[in-house]
Amino acid sequence: MAKEDTRARIIAEGARIVHLKGFHSAGVQEILRAADVPRGSFYFYFSSKEEFGLALIDYYMEYFLGRMDAHFRSSGSSPLTSLRAFFNEKLEDFRDAGFQGGCPIGNLAQEMGDLNEAFQSKLREALEQITERIAHCIRSAQEQNEIDPALDPLKTADFILNSWEGTLMRMKVANDDEPLLVFDRMVFEHLLGQ
Amino acid sequence: MAKEDTRARIIAEGARIVHLKGFHSAGVQEILRAADVPRGSFYFYFSSKEEFGLALIDYYMEYFLGRMDAHFRSSGSSPLTSLRAFFNEKLEDFRDAGFQGGCPIGNLAQEMGDLNEAFQSKLREALEQITERIAHCIRSAQEQNEIDPALDPLKTADFILNSWEGTLMRMKVANDDEPLLVFDRMVFEHLLGQ
Numbered sequence: 001m002a003k004e005d006t007r008a009r010i011i012a013e014g015a016r017i018v019h020l021k022g023f024h025s026a027g028v029q030e031i032l033r034a035a036d037v038p039r040g041s042f043y044f045y046f047s048s049k050e051e052f053g054l055a056l057i058d059y060y061m062e063y064f065l066g067r068m069d070a071h072f073r074s075s076g077s078s079p080l081t082s083l084r085a086f087f088n089e090k091l092e093d094f095r096d097a098g099f100q101g102g103c104p105i106g107n108l109a110q111e112m113g114d115l116n117e118a119f120q121s122k123l124r125e126a127l128e129q130i131t132e133r134i135a136h137c138i139r140s141a142q143e144q145n146e147i148d149p150a151l152d153p154l155k156t157a158d159f160i161l162n163s164w165e166g167t168l169m170r171m172k173v174a175n176d177d178e179p180l181l182v183f184d185r186m187v188f189e190h191l192l193g194q
Numbered sequence: 195m196a197k198e199d200t201r202a203r204i205i206a207e208g209a210r211i212v213h214l215k216g217f218h219s220a221g222v223q224e225i226l227r228a229a230d231v232p233r234g235s236f237y238f239y240f241s242s243k244e245e246f247g248l249a250l251i252d253y254y255m256e257y258f259l260g261r262m263d264a265h266f267r268s269s270g271s272s273p274l275t276s277l278r279a280f281f282n283e284k285l286e287d288f289r290d291a292g293f294q295g296g297c298p299i300g301n302l303a304q305e306m307g308d309l310n311e312a313f314q315s316k317l318r319e320a321l322e323q324i325t326e327r328i329a330h331c332i333r334s335a336q337e338q339n340e341i342d343p344a345l346d347p348l349k350t351a352d353f354i355l356n357s358w359e360g361t362l363m364r365m366k367v368a369n370d371d372e373p374l375l376v377f378d379r380m381v382f383e384h385l386l387g388q
Contacts, residue, residue: 020309021309022216022218022305024216024218024219025218099308100308101308102304102308106304106360106363107304109363109364109366109367110296110300110301110304110305110363110366111216111304111305113363113366113367114293114294114295114296114366114367114369115215120366120367120369123367124367124368124369127364127367151384155376155379155380156380156384158364158372158373158376159357159376159377159380161360161364162357162360162361162363162364162373162376162377163353163356163357163360163361164360165359165360165363165364166300166355166356166357166358166359166360166361166363167356167357167360169300169303169304169307169356169359169360169363170303170321170352170355170356170359172303172304172307172308172314173303173307173308173314173317173318173321174318175308175314175318178352179352179356182349182352182353182356183353183356185349186349186350186353186385190345190350190385191380191384191385
């Protein structure tokens with residue numbers, strides 16, 4: 001039980017540090033120090049840095065999907081309005097974070113996606129889970145005549161997610177909200193607008 | 195003169211290695227070895243790894259903008275057809291590369307964009323130069339009634355570039371051309387289609 005608690009603390013601190021610095025740059029000792037765990041005990045909790053990285057993806061996804069599901073469950077708006085509001089809620093988060101960090105899943109996909117097969121398949125699955133939720137929203141919006149039924153829900157959702165990831169990458173160098181405002185306008189007024 | 199040649203060789207080899215592994219992960223000694231330059235002589239050519247990284251951005255951009263300009267100059271097609279063909283040419287490149295590497299500028303933006311101010315401003319400028327060329331294309335297409343004049347050329351170009359960058363990130367984990375095909379269809383048949 002204590003071992004599980006410590007492991008969870010390492011993951012939580014690791015998630016924060018990897019989000020800001022990247023997976024390769026985040027040192028194991030730095031993460032242990034932040035988690036207040038004795039130097040050198042990393043391999044008591046994880047068989048490898050890879051296993052730790054894969055656990056980070058689960059951690060990020062549990063948070064993100066939980067938040068996404070809570071948003072859609074509690075939203076009293078139409079599916080399209082609710083989807084737009086979700087992205088604009090994230091925009092507020094990024095304003096608060098000074099446009100730093102971006103998407104932890106997107107960062108790992110960029111850094112590790114073509115270097116490590118275990119990361120690749122886990123990240124592919126993670127992004128597909130997000131896509132599936134966006135697609136569900138698009139289908140509901142189509143049933144309510146909010147979105148053109150000619151748009152393929154899954155491909156449209158994939159495109160929106162990929163565009164969002166690129167938007168967050170651009171945000172890091174723009175250091176302002178302009179890329180996010182452009183995303184909002186282009187996706188919701190032009191692509192999905194009727 | 196010999197010093198300049200050696201520097202150029204380090205940049206060319208460094209560009210290849212950083213493209214595949216990322217900036218932090220690419221070791222200085224590994225790059226020198228690939229460039230066939232004596233171990234330990236890196237700081238004879240660059241004041242810092244940062245200066246080397248900034249030189250890489252110039253190197254990537256010179257190649258990319260050169261290719262982009264040559265494509266549009268030699269294209270006998272309409273502006274919109276020519277823009278679509280440019281992205282599809284890149285799709286063929288990525289097929290040949292086994293969907294590895296992605297965009298060197300996007301990779302650096304993701305990795306370094308919010309960590310280092312010199313990278314941030316240089317990468318912002320680089321992405322703006324690409325945006326400007328896409329916007330020029332969109333303006334020409336609007337003049338020829340190929341694209342809805344209601345679309346703001348610069349914002350549309352920014353969105354297309356950001357979507358493309360996110361598409362290349364997704365490609366790394368998808369390990370196939372599906373994200374690129376989705377980009378092509380969503381941008382050229384839905385967003386810009388009339």
